[in-house]
Amino acid sequence: MAKILVTGAAGYIGSILVPMLLREGHEVVVLDNFMYGQSSLLDCCNDKRLVIIRGDTRDKKLIDKIFKDHPPEYVFPLAAIVGAPACDKDSVASATTNIDGVMEVSQRWIGTRTPKIIFPNTNSGYGIGQEGVYCTEDSPLNPISLYGRQKVEAEKSVLEIGNSIALRLATVFGTSPRMRLDLLVNDFVHRAVNDHYIVLFEPHFKRNYIHVRDVAQAFIHCIENFDAMRNQVYNVGLSNANLSKWELCEEIQKQIPNFCFFEAKIGEDPDKRNYIVSNAKIEATGFKPLHSLQDGIAELIQGYQVIRNNKYANI
Numbered sequence: 001m002a003k004i005l006v007t008g009a010a011g012y013i014g015s016i017l018v019p020m021l022l023r024e025g026h027e028v029v030v031l032d033n034f035m036y037g038q039s040s041l042l043d044c045c046n047d048k049r050l051v052i053i054r055g056d057t058r059d060k061k062l063i064d065k066i067f068k069d070h071p072p073e074y075v076f077p078l079a080a081i082v083g084a085p086a087c088d089k090d091s092v093a094s095a096t097t098n099i100d101g102v103m104e105v106s107q108r109w110i111g112t113r114t115p116k117i118i119f120p121n122t123n124s125g126y127g128i129g130q131e132g133v134y135c136t137e138d139s140p141l142n143p144i145s146l147y148g149r150q151k152v153e154a155e156k157s158v159l160e161i162g163n164s165i166a167l168r169l170a171t172v173f174g175t176s177p178r179m180r181l182d183l184l185v186n187d188f189v190h191r192a193v194n195d196h197y198i199v200l201f202e203p204h205f206k207r208n209y210i211h212v213r214d215v216a217q218a219f220i221h222c223i224e225n226f227d228a229m230r231n232q233v234y235n236v237g238l239s240n241a242n243l244s245k246w247e248l249c250e251e252i253q254k255q256i257p258n259f260c261f262f263e264a265k266i267g268e269d270p271d272k273r274n275y276i277v278s279n280a281k282i283e284a285t286g287f288k289p290l291h292s293l294q295d296g297i298a299e300l301i302q303g304y305q306v307i308r309n310n311k312y313a314n315i
Contacts, residue, residue: 008079057101129275170237211291
């Protein structure tokens with residue numbers, strides 16, 4: 001079993017990933033500044049293989065101490081200012097976190113070796129694709145947001161270090177102890193449950209999707225197959241879920257029949273991402289997502305019996 005440093009571990013993905021890693025028998029060192037006041041890892045605190053450190057990835061002295069006291073075999077740099085609106089709101093904080101903070105924990109030597117890095121990127125770096133053409137890991141990157149550009153730059157730097165794997169994640173959905181309602185599927189289902197309608201801008205724009213638990217499982221898959229997957233990039237998404245916003249609403253309506261959706265006749269969506277993605281490369285390594293979009297919608301409907309406000313977002 002490995003010792004793993006997970007930064008941003010109390011976030012949306014980390015709150016699912018950390019308990020999975022502990023169940024697998026790994027030792028986990030968590031570094032998080034808990035900027036949203038979340039308590040998502042409290043249920044793990046009884047596990048003696050868990051160490052939680054409150055702090056920031058941009059604190060060089062703290063990172064030095066962590067690598068001295070808890071030298072990791074793996075680093076999962078999840079800590080980030082996530083999403084275009086949050087990055088636009090504070091471009092300095094997002095750059096120093098999404099690029100500098102990632103490099104602070106990635107460009108480290110432990111004796112004669114660097115730790116193994118598994119870096120979560122976003123497939124939003126594909127920007128605007130060609131109609132009917134699947135984006136593969138070899139497709140040109142054309143990020144159209146500050147967030148996308150920062151993540152692409154961080155991925156490039158991590159891969160240049162070597163001893164790393166980059167995962168380009170589809171739009172993530174599903175419930176998490178550190179919930180986010182500002183993700184597309186989560187948002188649309190929340191509106192369907194509470195408002196029973198939505199007005200769509202550019203309803204034909206397409207994206208790929210992946211359940212948060214499958215994202216966590218992808219990290220574990222990378223640990224188990226690191227040598228074979230090393231120094232490469234992999235798209236991570238559901239191959240049967242390259243859907244437009246309109247098609248996503250149709251899937252939601254199958255489970256919430258009184259949900260109505262309409263196309264806006266004027267106005268436009270500031271988010272211009274529009275692409276379809278191939279996940280064949282990671283599937284060829286043996287990775288298979290276990291949670292369908294339909295399962296995730298059903299799960300979210302249940303979850304929104306618990307959540308009744310919009311404090312669960314990054315903006």
